[in-house]
Amino acid sequence: MTHDPTSLRSHRWFGPDDVRSFGHRSRLKGMGFDDVDYQDRPVVAILNTWSELNTCHSHFRNRADEVRRGILQSGGFPVEVPVMSLGEMMMKPTTMLYRNLLAMEVEEVLRCHPIDSAVLMGGCDKTVPAMLMGAISADIPSIFLPAGPMLKGxxxxxxxxxxxxxxxxxxxxxxxxxxxxxxxxxxxxIARSAGTCMTMGTASTMASVAEAMGFTLSGAACTPAVFADHSRLAVATGRRAVEMAWDKFTPSSFLTPSSLDNALTAALAIGGSTNAIVHLIAIAGRLGFELTLDRFDELSRITPVIGDIRPSGRYLMEDFYNAGGVPALLSRLTDLLDTQCKTVSGVTLGEQIANAEVIDDEVIRPRENPVSPAGGTCLLRGNLAPQGCVIKSLAADPKLLIHRGRAVVFDDYPAMKAGIHDPDLDVDANSVLILRGAGPLGAPGFPEWGMLPIPKKLLVQGVRDMVRLSDARMSGTSYGTCVLHISPESSAGGPLALVQNGDEIEINIPERTIHWHVDDAEITRRRSELKLPDVVPARGYGRLYAKHVTQADKGCDFDFLTGRSPGAEPGIY
Structure with a gap:
């Protein structure tokens, strides 16, 4: 195939015989590049989230060089561009506060530079959706390279x-x-190498989501970070990015509502993190599609959990990789997928998984022997969560899936931390622990506080699970009977703000309900006395965030970033 260099986006910067292009070219020369390095070649950006405060990405210095090798092999001009690293383990109160900031950075970096395509290097939790959201909004050819899970502990x-x-x-x-x-x-x-958590936490869930959506090469989601296979994956990703630049293979050219359904089906089938729901809703919003909690629940009711992976199952990501990974898992779900969806590999999803083979039926279960026949994660609605909430029922104690108990309420995380192990706390195994002030606005940033600790005095009695409710998220590595993402959150005036100690709370997972046993008159009285906290910071990014973030059921994106981007190119004068 003959490629036309004048069709490249970067040609607008480097091709014309004018003073501006002279300036662009001369600055490349100042960095030691010669005409042969970039002339008539696609400029491929390597968006690298490496950081010494991000364990998950600590191998990305080397991987960036390997991506570069692949780009050079295919005749591209690689340029490494650092972007914000969201390391879940080190950032407080939560990386979720900064997901939209990284998404904005990715979008603007891609839009304002002479970039024809991009390799998105990410892995740790919020880095994945942030980079996908930004690339979708910029709508420049982009391919995702997951960091990969760490070795078993x-x-x-x-x-x-x-x-x-x-x-x-x-x-x-x-x-x-x-x-x-x-x-x-x-x-x-417990953490013996570079890479993301080796359980099916948010990082591996979102990597699997990206692969099922068509945003990665086949098998990329669960290739362990320190395996030689991961180095080869990096090189192959670089090669493919060059081809995508010539083909103008943008996110809008292959992502559809069916791509999102495929991603959600995969997340459900692996018993994935509840966080995937929030991120997929935000990703859909960037595409101009509506993905609702109801659609999630529809698919949850018909999707079997066949990935036997912790915390919902028995095995770890290295085992999942050895068993065949995401392609093998998807090959057992073809009747639930739209296999005609395109992928960044240049083939359909069906073609991408056509030769996949399950190596271990214990890790990737046959359909007739699932971990759960359906509903590993469930949507609940009721007068405590009129806009919905979620629970990973597969990770809960079966005895608690239908439960009624009296509330033990903590107004915020500091109060919970100070009081949860107080010997005088009025709590027993049947109580319902409640944390509020932990949503998108209240914390701020929607942190992973939803797996409330069991009070010490109950732990010594042998209690290892109890019903816990919050407007927070929880880590994808967490487990227990934890009702999450209660929407609207308490800091936005949701009903959770009105709950008092001793109120009776009932959950019924089979019926998908959550009920607060307080009559309407009493709720009205309490609301008349409610004073909401001022959660808008005085300045900076926090102020922007508080004024524009949406609630959990809407994906927690900024209201001014949803919908398809106009796609306007920057002017060159």
């Missing part, structure tokens, strides 16, 4: 999964069953 003869086993062993330590030496050994062995 180890403690004595136990295989450790990051996050999930942290909570598990912390409970045992609080209950007096784990000594300081063992706790230190777990700390030293």
């Amino acid at each position: 180890r403690f004595k003869n136990e295989t450790l999964g990051s996050g999930s086993d942290t909570w598990k062993y912390w409970d045992e330590r609080m209950a007096g069953n784990l000594c300081e030496h063992s706790w230190k050994c777990i700390e030293n062995g």
